[in-house]
Amino acid sequence: MTSPWQRRRQPDDVPTPVAVAVSDFCRRAKSPAPAPEVREALALLLEDDDFRVRALTDAEPETTPLGPFAVVDILRGTAPAVAAQRQSCGYYDVARELAYVREEKTPPRAVAADPSIPSFALPAARPAGESSGKAKKGAKADEATVLERIAPKKRSTLVDEETTSPSEQELAALDEGPSFLRRDLPRPRGRFTRVEAPRTPFVELTRASGKEVLEALLEGSEHRFALLRNMSHRFNGSRGDLTLVDLETVLRDHGLLDALKEKERLQLLDAYTQQRGATGRVGWALGVSPPELQRLVASCGLTEDVEALRERFRREALATSHLTHRLDLLGREKYLADLGIQRKFNESLRKDLERLLRDELPGATDLHGLSDAVGRKYGSPSELVFRAIERLGLAEGLRKQLHPGVPPSTP
Structure with missing residues (x-):
């Protein structure tokens, strides 16, 4: 018989x-309870009784005190006054302990074994009364089967001429020659060899x-050499x-x-305007070599x-007469060499710099002080x-003028 104080x-x-x-x-019934106790009390009811619980709790309590177990007792037919009396005397505390003990003693339900899930449990031992003769015969039969499987296969040395000799139809096909010619493909080398796609005829x-096709390719190419590189692997x-x-x-x-x-002309x-006439930098910006750039300029008539x-x-x-600009150009040797004016520029700057240094030489004690005076x-x-003094070869002469009694330093 199922107890009323057993969990459902x-x-x-x-x-x-x-x-x-x-x-x-x-x-509201002056018997507040913690959440675990409320859930333990409601666990005594089935899910179908939840609507009855809501109907009772939506109304005001008829009497006090009423705890969660008293609510369950009222739903089972107990009068509210009796439930309040039981709540006062501690009856429901005993009921709660009883429900807990019954839950501990109730064994878990055995889950049926699923045949689709493999089991590694050992099979049940056979009774000792079975005859051992059948087991020995079965073991011998299994052993013989294993020996037959691992034994070497004996093959006949005779060759069936009817199965190995070509038929008349095959001989006729060989006389007629191959029905198609296979194109000779390049043999790949290595494991990751890639074969280029066939090119389209000119x-x-x-x-x-x-x-x-040409119009579409022209939109993405800056000049004819870029267009040639884009088309050479396709045509x-x-x-x-x-x-x-x-x-x-x-x-x-x-x-x-x-x-x-x-x-190309534009x-x-x-490019020549942005690179200030430097041919090397123009070729680098356009992605062409010097001979290609020269041919490109000639083709455009420029x-x-x-x-x-x-x-x-x-x-x-x-x-230019600005000293800072000229000193900066002195460090751009490749640009000056590209324009073909490096020697002429260095000679002009050396003359002007010697004149400027000569004016500040009396008040200077060393080269750094002289450079600071000219710079200010x-x-x-x-x-x-x-840096200009060192590159233009003026340092040694200026040191002699600044320190006339000091012998020159040997390298």
Whole structure:
């Protein structure tokens, strides 16, 4: 017989709204209880009784005190006055302990074994009364089966001529020759060898559909050499690899060469202006070698324009009178060598710097002090002045003038 004080579910399975409603009801009934006690009391009821619990807790308590176990007792038919009397005398404390003890003594339900889950349990031992003769015969049979499996296979040395000799149809097919010719493919080398995709014939570029392809490629290429690099791995030339002559020919046939020249012309003039006439830096900015840059300039007819730009920057470098600018240009040896004015620029700067140093020489004691004096007077960094003295070969002569009695230092 099932006891009324035996759990019907686990306390954690009690819905939280129901537990909160009972806790509030007990508070109003002047018998507040903690949340674990409320859930233990409601665990004595089934889920179907939750609506009855809410109906009771939504109303006001008829009497006091009433705890959570008293609420359960009222739902089972006990009068509220009797439940309040039991609450006062400690009856429900005993009921709570009884429910806890019954829960501890109740064995857990055995879970049926799932046949789909493998089990590693040892099989039950057989009775000792079984005959040992059958076991010995089974062991011998298993042993013989194992020996048969591992024994070497005996094969016949005779060859069946009917199965090995070619048929008449196969001989006829061999006489006719292969039905297709396989293209000789390059043999890959190494484990990670990649074979390039086949290139499109050059004749495809000469057709009307090739103009659209060229226009799309021209949008992403700055000049003809970049266009040639982009197309060389996709298209063949008229006689092997795609060359610049092939590219210029097909561009001229489609009427795209003039637009490309205008684009190259604007880029060349802009690059020479930004790089202040330095041919090496222009080639680096456009991604071409010096011979390619020279051919590009000649193809666009900009030889005279480029030379005029370079001459303008030569005159600016030689005619500037600002000392800081000239000292900074002295450190840009590659730029001066590119313009072809390095020697002329150094000689001009040496003469002017000697004159400036001569004016400040009487009040100086060493080269650093002399550099500071010249730098303060003309608004230039003293480090640049001292570096110019060293590079232009003026340091030794100035030391002799600053310290006439000191012998020169030997290297």
